[in-house]
Amino acid sequence: MKRKISALLVLVLIVSLLGACSKNESASADVVKNNEGSSNIQLEDDSGKMIQMDTPATKIISLYSAHTENLFALGLDNEIIGIGRSDAYPAAVMTKDRFDYRADPEKVIAVDPDLVLIRPRIKKSNPEFVQALENAGITVVSLYPDKFEEFPHYIKKLAILTGKEDVAEKLLTKFDSDLKNMENMTKNMKNKVNVFFESTETEYRTITKDSMAAMAIKLAGGNNIAADAKATRKGTSIASYGEERILEKADQIDVYVSQRGAMNSGGNLHSISIRPGFDTIKAVKEERVYTINEKLVSSPTFRFSKGVLELSRMFYPEEMDNLDEFKKEEPLTRAQLAKMAVKFKHKGIFAPTSKYYKKERKGHSFGTFKDVTINDPKFDYIETAALSSYVDTDKDHFYPDKKVTRDEFAKTLYMLTDLKDQEGTVNIKDIDKAENDRIVEIVVENGLMTLKQGNFMPTEMITEKEAVESLEKIKEIK
Known part of the structure; x- marks a missing residue:
């Protein structure tokens, strides 16, 4: 009798363990690193195919911009031998050969990659291309996280x-x-804003409640007013909404965000305001219509956290862009000046598109400063300030730690606002020592900077506190 009971207990234990393993495998989506047998790497991609590789990939072609961006974030560069047609971030993509999954697969096969990364939509729309690569013995992996919660798992697959x-x-x-x-900064914001997020101008669609963009709105402290929207089809985060439902909530929409990207040109304040009936929307009337690059909020990359910050700056500009951090009696650096200027103007950070690189550029191009890496905490502020001409730069260097002179700061003030030329109403004794003499005169005439015993002292360093005081005076003269 005891033997029968023991056998039964063992059987129950085995069944329980198998059930637990099955649940665990399901939860981990079959991501395995296996050092036994002939394959060192084993995982299931998002098409359900089991992938086996002997060693990590060293010759990679990425045919989806998010994959490319994440590969660079993981520290890969030389291993990336090819990218897609529209990849635009980081700037290093410009050194890579481009491939097109809509073109002849022989171009890919000819360079003999050991890994080609795609997403499910590519396999669905161009199955012959994918099949040709696989027939040539090339490992093709299809990955794409449909929901925000799947992002960490997706990154771990890329890493393996x-x-x-x-x-x-x-x-x-x-x-x-x-x-x-x-989330901690925004969760207790008073008078939380209601947000409508336009994912495409076509039929004025929005996003599903479990999408990356919906999560970005939540983390930024906004209330997604279209949380009841339904996906246009299975496997997409684009949701139906339409003009009628938007206008029904016209007086409730505090902020209107329009997404821009490869698949959507996006509207702006003017183009949205002239749509029939849209001038009744609260956000339009109060000029709280903003555009955001889709790569910051809808693409599964680490830049998503930057997108959340950008949305929070749109939702709560006074709180998120206040200049309190600069009110110190310390010399102002060029890096701090860049951040200060972007915050003062509530300027959205610059995010390049593939079209950006197709133009001839005489001066600085995004991401090419030799003394400001992409990992610098002020990278986005510096790039945005430089490309907006708020801060003078040369083509290849920004000199982020260099102290800012009164002369240089006067030019930034001039670029940040429209100032009236008072035509020499103030006499500046040392104006001949100023590099930007006429700008200095205009800034002083408008009361934004003061003289010391009749001298401007252009080469003297300015403090952060002095700079903030000058910026605050701009508000007084408007």
């Missing part, structure tokens, strides 16, 4: 394929920390 698991863990830890910090 490329041998960057440790880097991925650090990046995901920081990513999670950044988002929690943002």
